[in-house]
Amino acid sequence: MDKKYIPQLGDTISRLGYGCMRFPTNEDGSMNYDEAEKLIRKGYEMGINYFDTAVVYHKGDSEKVLSRALKDYDRSTYYLADKMSLGVVNSEEEVHKLFYQQLDNFHTDYIDYYLVHALNRNNWKKAKEMKTVEFLQEMKRQGKIRHLGFSFHDTEPILKEIISEYDWDFTQIQLNYLDWKAMHADRLYQVLVDHNLPCMVMEPVRGGYLANLNETCNAKLNALDPNASIASWAVRFVSSLDNVAVVLSGMSSEEQLMDNCATFSAFNPLSEKELAVISDVTDEMLKLNDIPCTGCRYCMDCPKGVDIPAIFSIYAQWKVFGKAERFVNGYEGAINNGYSATNCVKCGLCAKKCPQMIDIPNQLARVHQFYLEEKAKLDAAKADV
Ligand code: SF4
Ligand code: SF4
Structure with a gap:
């Protein structure tokens, strides 16, 4: 597994991180503990050292199975990422309680990467009302958090606002070659570059959407390398970006895990030619959209508040x-x-x-x-x- 030293963080992180939100499930929809545990351990053994979870993944079972799967490994050999999920807390006391509960769940004194979860304009307001960041900063001062960041789902102005209000160590955004153009994720990425904030990537394969495209697009990618999976182009695209620290993939099967591990076993950034084909494939997909907005925001601000x-x-x-x-x-x-x-x-x-x-x-x-x-x-x- 290829690893990358991130100077702003002082950590060497596997390029592939385990996103613990899509483990195999049973017929009733509950998480399959044994299968999930096997996958986590296999991932660790393949060299993954970054595991990203949250209390809301698999209704709390994700944190539990991750704790169980990692308990036999030396705590200093992996990075644990967990989150303050604002949907399940409604007061300062509940914020404090959840954080201490998470330390307990993992039988640990510290969490390496702690995120305020899924910030957008609404959640940001709620986080501020509950003094969430002030509390987490105090936890960082006490050594219970090593790096403090947030995951983000909103527009560029909101991202800039959040970054300007506190000192953050890293940010997690949704990034993939389609969103790069379709959702202006390139601008979000550039904001992080401008603020020297390492970027943790979620949804590199767009929830599986970029693992199998239409016939024309698949053919263009297969012509580059018939042995490469369609999903591998998506993960290589994001990991080729200099400011990306880790690419999180929510792997639900050993097949996906092995495919990703193969891509990252001797990481090969995309060449100019490959990037051009991916850009072409993206344009092909974007033809489906008939409003050619580039997100430049020259039209803003609207006096009536329309974004x-x-x-x-x-x-x-x-x-x-x-x-x-x-x-x-x-x-x-x-x-x-x-x-x-x-x-x-x-x-x-x-x-x-x-x-x-x-x-x-x-x-x-x-x-x-x-x-x-x-x-x-x-x-x-x-x-x-
Ligand atoms: S000026 Fe036009 S292209 Fe730019 S953000 Fe506004 S609508 Fe989109
Ligand atoms: S009110 Fe409508 S037409 Fe006027 S600036 Fe806002 S969006 Fe444009």
Whole structure:
């Protein structure tokens, strides 16, 4: 397993990290402890030394099985990453209690990488109300946390706001070659580079979506190397980026684990030619999106608070990935947070500033109409069940 020294952290981390959220399950949906434990131990034996979990993964069973699987190994030979999941705590006391419970769960005095989990504009507000970061900084001063960071799911301005308010050691973002262009993940990555924050990568294969593309795209990648799996291009893409410290993969089978370990056993960054083919494959997939927003934000700020690039990004995600439910949920998040297309009064200020010449007010109205239609379909499907 190839390992990488991260100077800002002083740690040497395996390029592949074990994301402990997708272990094999039983028929009733509960985690299969024995299978999960076998996978973790196999991963460790293959050289993985970074294990990322959270109390909400597998309803708490992920932390438990990870603790059980790692108990026989020397504590100094692996890095444990755990999180303050804001969905399960509602007060300062509960934040403190969960953290100490996690130390207990792992029978350890310290957690190497501790993250405030899944920050977005809502969670960030909640984290601040509960003085979460102040408490975790104190835990770091006491040596109970070695490195403090956060995982992130929102837009560039929110990322900059969070980074500017506290001293962080690292950040975890969703990064893969499709999001690089479709969701403007390149900008999030650049913010981390600018702030010298090592980047932990989640969703390198986009929840499995980039493990098997359409026929044309698969053929383009197979022409580069018929022996390489389609997923391996995705993990190589992110690990080739200089500021990436570790690539987390939620491996649910030995086959996936072995494929990833093979990719990282003697890591080979992508060549210029390979990068060009991946860019071409991404463009092929992005053709499915008909609003050519690049996320440049020249159209902002809208006087009515519409986050135009965020709305177009939610729409692009639907067109490219075809997940209607995610589109509806994402758009409802925008409504609840006051930045959806419903606020638009069609003043036209934004459209004058758009280098892509997008007819923004009408495209926003169109996205809103799609939302209403898709929501109606989902509601009807639920009523049928
Ligand atoms: S047209 Fe709509 S989105 Fe654009 S600036 Fe005016 S109110 Fe905001
Ligand atoms: S100016 Fe145009 S391309 Fe840029 S973010 Fe706004 S809508 Fe997208």
